[in-house]
Amino acid sequence: MDELQQFKQTFFQECEELLGDLEGNLMSMESGDFDVETLHAAFRAIHSIKGGAGAFGFERLVNFAHTFETVLDLMREDKVPADEDNVAVMLRSGDVITDLVRAAQSEEDLEPGYETETAKELAVLAQAGGAEVDDMSGADDAGDDFDDEIDGLDFNPVPAGGDESGGGTDEAQGADLSKPMESFKIRFVPTTEMLQRANEPLLLIRELKQTGNLRVTCDLKALPQLGEMDANSAYLAWEFDLDTRQGREAIDDIFEFVEGDCDLKITNLSEEGAAAEASAEPEPVVEESAPVPTAPKEKPAEEPKAEQPPAAAPKPKPAAAPKEDAGGAPAKKAAPAASAIRVDVDKVDKLVNMVGELVITQAMLDMQSGMIPSDEYPELISGLEELAQHTRELQDSVMAIRAQPVKSVFARMPRLVREVAAKVNKKVTLKTVGENTEIDKTVIEQLGDPLTHMIRNAIDHGLEPPDEREAQGKPKEGIIVLSAEHRGGRILIEIKDDGRGINREKVLAKAIERGVVSEGAQLSDEEIDNLVFQPGFSTADEVTDLSGRGVGMDVVVRNIQNLGGRVNIRSTPGEGSTFSLTLPLTLAVLDGMVVRVGTETYVLPLANIIESLRPLAQDIHSVMGEGDVLKIRGEYIQLVYLHRHFRIPDGIANPSKGLVVIVETEGGSMVGLVVDEIVGQQQVVIKSLEENFGAIQGVAGATILGTGKVALILDVAGLKAMSDKERKGRSPKEIPASVPAAAIASSPQ
């Protein structure tokens, strides 16, 4: 068959791809660098291979794939651990299945028993994971449950007239002529839910007919007047008298899909005492008003109180009362409906945007209202005040919609820690704090990789091996604390270890060696620590499997920065290190301080502001070759002249004639920004500059003020970085820039 050949070709092509993906996933599993997605992907690969293989009758491949798939399924559900030994089995299985596929393709059989040993290993794992026994058998066996259902079909068309020939079902596969003819009485009362699943009673009746000799009676008792009828509801009930050789199972199979959605009572009249039916049913069944059966089903199970299926429930009279699910499996339908709705993320984003625009408009109105004499339109003014209040609340609510607890990301970490620790032979405990801290959804999604990387780093490099720790008087088990909290309008996530801290000499040496820092450059401790975020940086003596590949830290940093966050590290040699990640709480809105420099207006994030003051001339000092500093309460704070920075000609140059706004970066270092004056405080909607223009160091975004003018939102850390660079005359890449370095805008829009 030409098409068959073509399909085979497609199949083998697909297998090549799948095997390639599988290899990649297995490698990830081996290195410990994987998550449940990897397992899903691996599962799907084998699943697909098995499906196709079955279609072509590649028995050995199918059987092996089946066991393999079973184990992967258990792994992704965490019923079988993906530890080192098991992963080794997975790798071997991957090899075996590759060989089996190749063999199928080349049509040269592998020697018998080639895969047996590995298959046995898989079987052991599967059983340990609690696989149902029938899962263990090959696909053919697994099909048995359902084959019956399909086998019940007779492929000879039976005229709709429902004649007595019974459709010649004795020929149907699985039918055993030696089986006796039995008589059944079946009462079948579908519910509306059944119809909702597009199960048609008529089709079931047809199937019944094909198993033997069928007589049908329809019970119309529950059928209301036409005017009262709801087209989507179920009102009919049926009684069947069926003579068949195929036994009870065949009937069960026909109704298999609808069992939970109907009232079904099957009585085998041929059996003495009809033992199967546990309950005594009131005889004149026909008198009940369907579809509310008061008689319990033949399966003894609890009668749950009326459960409404979620959303799709139509308006049937609450007649759809006690129904049970097959096998007593508790219906999960009812639960989530009341407390949650599923909403498209796009819709939420749109909502967030609209609220943002609303805030801008409201700010503008606010500003205008400031110009109205307050006694002329008192109600207008108070109305606008209320509006401001409501807008604020609306905004908070909308942002809260997108916020989710960090728990979901944190949940992956314990396992990661276990595996990494095992791999490097260290003892590690993980503590998590603040799992319920809520963060915007998009941010959460991006957190996984950076956290994974930093934790791995901490374990691999930060923590000492147990012996070394003991020698230092530390407990053998290293501790890593993963915490999340809201701080200053941002989210602060920290990974703190009690290991050896950063080896500053080594780092500095490496940095000099790499040309990242010039010889003899003076760097503060903090600056040296943060050098580890430079690309290609790894001080591991040998490249360890895990994190020493040199790719990673800088990527991590970049990803965080793309979210508007910052990464920072603090370390005390011998005591440990703390990685800090800060992320904006909301990606869209900011509490800001509006300042003026010359004719330009800027916005400073309120969260960064410590204080503002007009300094005395004598507190301003010039440091040789370094610029100006402000002496305040015994400390010296760098001054950054914004008018110089942004090249604004008419900005106030003398700080004692203008204002100094002291701001703090997330790392804790402070800078004094010299501005002309403070215009006011305002909540602003952040518009991305990067999306619409490009990334600019020192600028975090832009916004539209109440006046309608555009103002740039300043990035404090970026400003500090640029200022540092200017001061010390180093080239940009030597300073751990907190924002991707780019050209300074010559003048802001």
Added chain:
Amino acid sequence: MTKRILTVDDSKTMLDMLAFTLKGAGYEVLQAENGQEGLDVLAKEGHVDVIISDINMPVMGGITFIKNVRQNAAYNATPILILTTESSAAKKQEGREAGATGWIVKPFDPQKLLAVVQKVSPDF
């Protein structure tokens, strides 16, 4: 009128074989590689007579796909058949609760597949 069947499976081989079998029997076949694509196709094409879907797919799996389809009243009477190698009772239940009409196990015999399709979407 020709009946339309939407087939959703991440395996190209499977889609090809389904198409081959179904087209050979006179059905019109629409294809999608995962649940999300399946929804897109439905949005674009509107009416289909039967949906056949795999369970394990990337991007959006079969269960989620079916739940989504069932939320749309337009497809209330559209039979959805799950075509999968999974066979545990729990999965069946999950499928049913999601709104599936029926279940076919892979590998499928073309004749059986056609029979089941015919069974759930007969010519009245």
